[in-house]
Amino acid sequence: MTGEPLSLWLEIIVSxxxxxxxxxxxxxxxxxxxxxxxxMRLHGPTKATTLGVGGxxxxxxxxxxxxxxxxxxxxxLISLFLFIxxxxxxxxxxxxxxxxxxxxxxxxRGKPWEQ
Amino acid sequence: MLAYVIPLxxxxxxxxxxxxxxxxxxxxxxxxxxxxxxxxxxNAIALLVLYGIWRDSDLFFEAALLIAVLGFVxxxxxxxxxxxxxxIE
Numbered sequence: 610m611t612g613e614p615l616s617l618w619l620e621i622i623v624s625x626x627x628x629x630x631x632x633x634x635x636x637x638x639x640x641x642x643x644x645x646x647x648x649m650r651l652h653g654p655t656k657a658t659t660l661g662v663g664g665x666x667x668x669x670x671x672x673x674x675x676x677x678x679x680x681x682x683x684x685x686l687i688s689l690f691l692f693i694x695x696x697x698x699x700x701x702x703x704x705x706x707x708x709x710x711x712x713x714x715x716x717x718r719g720k721p722w723e724q
Numbered sequence: 725m726l727a728y729v730i731p732l733x734x735x736x737x738x739x740x741x742x743x744x745x746x747x748x749x750x751x752x753x754x755x756x757x758x759x760x761x762x763x764x765x766x767n768a769i770a771l772l773v774l775y776g777i778w779r780d781s782d783l784f785f786e787a788a789l790l791i792a793v794l795g796f797v798x799x800x801x802x803x804x805x806x807x808x809x810x811x812i813e
Contacts, residue, residue: 634767642744657770697800701800702759704807709753
């Protein structure tokens, strides 16, 4: 790292957000890997996208707002864009999976597209 | 303190990328692989933002935003292909 060190409290806050974000990204990836069928696996990446990237971006926001004069808001563009686009991607992938009639976990109750 | 936390977060994100890559290889179906690629670009965004903090540089934000936009377009194109067999009608 370059530049002068941050104040202790600011370091603690940035560190907390970074750890939170990274942990949620990892949890999303674990969910993607371990869950048994496609529709369950769809849930994992939503955690990575919202809480994970959101946490890292909030940390970045706090860090750079301290580094330079004024508030550094442009990182919010990433979160804003991801929050808008991630549900659309997930929805389209889910529709594709329904169309291809991917196999479901045996415990699933109800198949709405077979009515 | 950040000097210790940032490498730890990089390790966590690296592990997340490896798990996602495992799902990409394992499949078993095309939507699974598309979902894994979608997750890969999201994880790459987090990695880039984190690297920007580490290098104390504001430039990596631009790259992260580009990846977000292009990743979304790529995912929608693949999903459209899976839905209709073509991308541009």
